[in-house]
Amino acid sequence: MKKGRLEAFSDGVIAIIITIMVLELKIPHDDTVTALVPLFPIFISYLLSFIYLAIYWNNHHHMLQVVESVNGTILWANINLLFWLSLIPFVTGWMGENHFTTWPVAFYGFVLFMNAVSYTILVRTLVKHHGNNSILSKAIGKDSKGKVSLVLYFTAIIMAFINAWVSFGIYILVAIIWIVPDKRIEKRIGQGDM
Amino acid sequence: MKKGRLEAFSDGVIAIIITIMVLELKIPHDDTVTALVPLFPIFISYLLSFIYLAIYWNNHHHMLQVVESVNGTILWANINLLFWLSLIPFVTGWMGENHFTTWPVAFYGFVLFMNAVSYTILVRTLVKHHGNNSILSKAIGKDSKGKVSLVLYFTAIIMAFINAWVSFGIYILVAIIWIVPDKRIEKRIGQGDM
Amino acid sequence: MKKGRLEAFSDGVIAIIITIMVLELKIPHDDTVTALVPLFPIFISYLLSFIYLAIYWNNHHHMLQVVESVNGTILWANINLLFWLSLIPFVTGWMGENHFTTWPVAFYGFVLFMNAVSYTILVRTLVKHHGNNSILSKAIGKDSKGKVSLVLYFTAIIMAFINAWVSFGIYILVAIIWIVPDKRIEKRIGQGDM
Amino acid sequence: MKKGRLEAFSDGVIAIIITIMVLELKIPHDDTVTALVPLFPIFISYLLSFIYLAIYWNNHHHMLQVVESVNGTILWANINLLFWLSLIPFVTGWMGENHFTTWPVAFYGFVLFMNAVSYTILVRTLVKHHGNNSILSKAIGKDSKGKVSLVLYFTAIIMAFINAWVSFGIYILVAIIWIVPDKRIEKRIGQGDM
Numbered sequence: 001m002k003k004g005r006l007e008a009f010s011d012g013v014i015a016i017i018i019t020i021m022v023l024e025l026k027i028p029h030d031d032t033v034t035a036l037v038p039l040f041p042i043f044i045s046y047l048l049s050f051i052y053l054a055i056y057w058n059n060h061h062h063m064l065q066v067v068e069s070v071n072g073t074i075l076w077a078n079i080n081l082l083f084w085l086s087l088i089p090f091v092t093g094w095m096g097e098n099h100f101t102t103w104p105v106a107f108y109g110f111v112l113f114m115n116a117v118s119y120t121i122l123v124r125t126l127v128k129h130h131g132n133n134s135i136l137s138k139a140i141g142k143d144s145k146g147k148v149s150l151v152l153y154f155t156a157i158i159m160a161f162i163n164a165w166v167s168f169g170i171y172i173l174v175a176i177i178w179i180v181p182d183k184r185i186e187k188r189i190g191q192g193d194m
Numbered sequence: 195m196k197k198g199r200l201e202a203f204s205d206g207v208i209a210i211i212i213t214i215m216v217l218e219l220k221i222p223h224d225d226t227v228t229a230l231v232p233l234f235p236i237f238i239s240y241l242l243s244f245i246y247l248a249i250y251w252n253n254h255h256h257m258l259q260v261v262e263s264v265n266g267t268i269l270w271a272n273i274n275l276l277f278w279l280s281l282i283p284f285v286t287g288w289m290g291e292n293h294f295t296t297w298p299v300a301f302y303g304f305v306l307f308m309n310a311v312s313y314t315i316l317v318r319t320l321v322k323h324h325g326n327n328s329i330l331s332k333a334i335g336k337d338s339k340g341k342v343s344l345v346l347y348f349t350a351i352i353m354a355f356i357n358a359w360v361s362f363g364i365y366i367l368v369a370i371i372w373i374v375p376d377k378r379i380e381k382r383i384g385q386g387d388m
Numbered sequence: 389m390k391k392g393r394l395e396a397f398s399d400g401v402i403a404i405i406i407t408i409m410v411l412e413l414k415i416p417h418d419d420t421v422t423a424l425v426p427l428f429p430i431f432i433s434y435l436l437s438f439i440y441l442a443i444y445w446n447n448h449h450h451m452l453q454v455v456e457s458v459n460g461t462i463l464w465a466n467i468n469l470l471f472w473l474s475l476i477p478f479v480t481g482w483m484g485e486n487h488f489t490t491w492p493v494a495f496y497g498f499v500l501f502m503n504a505v506s507y508t509i510l511v512r513t514l515v516k517h518h519g520n521n522s523i524l525s526k527a528i529g530k531d532s533k534g535k536v537s538l539v540l541y542f543t544a545i546i547m548a549f550i551n552a553w554v555s556f557g558i559y560i561l562v563a564i565i566w567i568v569p570d571k572r573i574e575k576r577i578g579q580g581d582m
Numbered sequence: 583m584k585k586g587r588l589e590a591f592s593d594g595v596i597a598i599i600i601t602i603m604v605l606e607l608k609i610p611h612d613d614t615v616t617a618l619v620p621l622f623p624i625f626i627s628y629l630l631s632f633i634y635l636a637i638y639w640n641n642h643h644h645m646l647q648v649v650e651s652v653n654g655t656i657l658w659a660n661i662n663l664l665f666w667l668s669l670i671p672f673v674t675g676w677m678g679e680n681h682f683t684t685w686p687v688a689f690y691g692f693v694l695f696m697n698a699v700s701y702t703i704l705v706r707t708l709v710k711h712h713g714n715n716s717i718l719s720k721a722i723g724k725d726s727k728g729k730v731s732l733v734l735y736f737t738a739i740i741m742a743f744i745n746a747w748v749s750f751g752i753y754i755l756v757a758i759i760w761i762v763p764d765k766r767i768e769k770r771i772g773q774g775d776m
Contacts, residue, residue, distance in 0.1 A: 005201055005255050007587055012209030012400075015594030018668070020213065023602065024221070025672045031680035036689075050668070054661040061587050061657070075255070076373070079248040086212070086244070090219045098225035107230075179658070199395055199449050206403030206594075214407065218415070269449070270567070273442040280406070280438070284413045292419035301424075393589060393643050400597030408605065463643070464761070467636045474600070474632070478607045486613035495618075 003070050006078055010060060013082045017089060018053045021046055024093040045096030045108075048171060049088050052112065055178045056085060056119070066135045067126055077125040081118040087111045105167045106160035112171065113153040120146055149174050197264050200272055204254060207276045211283060212247045215240055218287040239290030239302075242365060243282050246306065249372045250279060250313070260329045261320055271319040275312040281305045299361045300354035306365065307347040314340055343368050391458050394466055398448060401470045405477060406441045409434055412481040433484030433496075436559060437476050440500065443566045444473060444507070454523045455514055465513040469506040475499050493555045494548035500559065501541040508534055537562050585652050588660055592642060595664045599671060600635045603628055606675040627678030627690075630753060631670050634694065637760045638667060638701070648717045649708055659707040663700040669693045687749045688742035694753065695735040702728055731756050 028035035091111045095104040130136045156170035222229035285305045289298040317334055324330045346368050350361035412430055416423035479499045483492040511528055518524045544558035606624055610617035673693045677686040712718045738752035
């Protein structure tokens with residue numbers, strides 16, 4: 001099967017998820033600048049989740065560039081990823097409104113963890129479908145960034161019960177690790193003119 | 195007419211429907227893990243409907259792969275399907291918030307039933323347009339899964355007035371039957387490299 | 389300029405408009421079938437607007453099939469149409485919640501009227517760009533359906549101040565007139581296999 | 583990398599942003615025409631922001647026509663633009679509900695300013711990627727409209743503390759300046775038949 005509609009549907013779902021999060025920034029009734037102050041933690045968690053969703057879209061976009069075809073299992077692995085991404089607005093709002101306390105921060109980490117697992121499953125399914133000698137397989141390589149992220153998310157979930165701000169710092173750290181798009185794939189698909 | 199925009203528009207509508215359902219998971223004010231407990235039935239009904247919408251998108255996607263062209267009647271059959279799909283978030287929320295009681299569960303079944311009928315109408319319209327010797331027609335075959343689903347939905351609606359949990363079990367059962375994408379079509383369009 | 393992104397953006401906006409209307413169907417707290425009764429007028433106005441938006445998407449889709457290229461003026465004529473379409477959810481909700489009384493029904497008609505005017509402007513801009521001998525120009529012809537609709541909408545707005553149900557009947561009538569997709573274009577672009 | 587999904591994702595996000603703003607037009611409970619009066623400032627700010635978002639989509643669309651390929655940096659420059667665009671619904675609602683008072687009007691200007699900066703960054707990144715002799719580079723030229731806009735937004739932010747209506751007038755002025763799509767690019771990509 002062609003990959004076109006998988007890309008289009010994923011783009012649609014991620015575009016909506018990334019945009020509806022902004023609805024949590026409830027418009028204040030007051031017109032003073034101080035009326036914005038209570039929104040600040042919500043804004044910060046919105047910003048962080050926006051970046052995470054952008055990273056997922058970015059890597060998804062990069063990876064699909066070297067995908068040649070898809071099958072039914074891949075469609076479901078992709079839908080599983082979209083499901084976990086769809087829970088990000090909820091945990092984002094919960095974390096922001098409660099000013100980064102233990103449980104919301106831990107749950108935020110859990111959803112990020114499940115997203116990372118789901119992305120790994122999608123990658124594996126794609127690699128299996130394309131074979132070990134495919135461009136995709138070589139581009140992914142050992143996926144050390146993916147493995148490190150899983151460990152970091154797990155650490156953050158535990159840390160939330162000691163100091164939630166450390167967990168929050170870990171989420172920022174993982175985002176920074178990923179913010180550079182997957183150079184491995186970009187290199188192999190040519191000098192930007194592919 | 196080309197099928198491109200029908201696919202794009204359907205992808206857009208289904209992507210929005212599948213995503214706005216998550217807005218029913220209202221963010222709790224409390225930051226304890228117990229604050230999430232009342233959300234559990236809403237989460238379960240969200241999960242079930244997410245899977246149903248994914249199944250529809252998946253089968254729609256598979257079927258459209260072998261469609262060669264569309265006409266005005268097909269566009270309207272497709273819009274009719276999108277209309278019934280658009281009612282899923284409403285019945286999902288109603289069922290989840292009321293903890294799977296009789297009327298919401300029966301209505302949920304009714305909307306699933308109407309979706310199945312609408313999908314069947316779309317299939318028929320497409321088969322008629324492509325002729326009985328088309329790949330599409332052969333791929334659909336007798337559509338026994340479709341017929342069994344209609345009977346199961348009908349049973350679930352009746353059962354809701356005796357024991358709504360049985361109906362809920364039937365909805366899960368139908369989802370499992372469909373979760374495997376239409377191998378019939380996948381086989382005919384090649385070994386996954388089409 | 390190519391028409392691809394104009395189609396994609398319009399599909400996106402119309403898909404969102406048609407879907408967010410369903411959010412007006414507020415989930416009742418009660419789980420009885422009588423809890424659905426107050427939603428009935430809202431459902432009816434949702435259904436009517438869903439059909440109108442589907443008609444616009446359908447005709448837009450048909451017309452763009454024979455469009456060869458677009459320019460800046462056409463982009464703005466299209467955006468103007470999208471703006472008026474975006475007001476449909478508001479007037480739909482207002483009309484449904486107030487059980488089809490005078491002012492909401494008149495405003496609903498006004499928005500439909502402005503949409504029809506905007507669509508006519510878009511058609512004119514496209515015809516001007518393609519020339520009088522283009523397939524588009526011949527397919528549109530005298531646009532008598534468009535002119536009749538404008539007169540009917542105008543009548544409905546006036547009638548709302550005498551009997552709003554007559555206006556409502558006129559809206560249904562116009563929808564029926566348009567529900568058949570533009571055979572003029574479909575004929576000229578081939579026997580459905582284009 | 584190909585530009586297709588960057589266009590599709592941007593179209594999706596902008597389509598959602600432009601549409602969810604209309605949800606701020608809360609449906610009045612009353613069915614009289616006077617019930618609409620309090621909505622008038624919200625409607626005006628919606629209209630202004632709709633036009634701004636349309637301008638961004640339009641210029642984005644025009645610019646991407648002459649883009650040949652993208653890289654990771656461009657993807658992030660584009661995501662940065664989408665982030666600032668996503669804040670428009672919030673400041674639009676805040677400005678409309680508070681009837682164009684100082685702080686909301688200043689913040690509206692600030693978000694427009696950041697959008698203009700982000701768009702400039704995106705343009706620069708694209709020009710750098712394509713080289714100074716590319717069609718894109720020549721089409722952009724000195725970007726005097728972009729520079730004038732930045733100065734005007736800055737003036738409007740300051741003016742908000744003296745007379746917010748002057749700022750509002752400046753926002754309308756900038757919109758008028760931009761409402762004509764980028765003729766520079768349109769000219770270079772042919773007489774409308776490309």
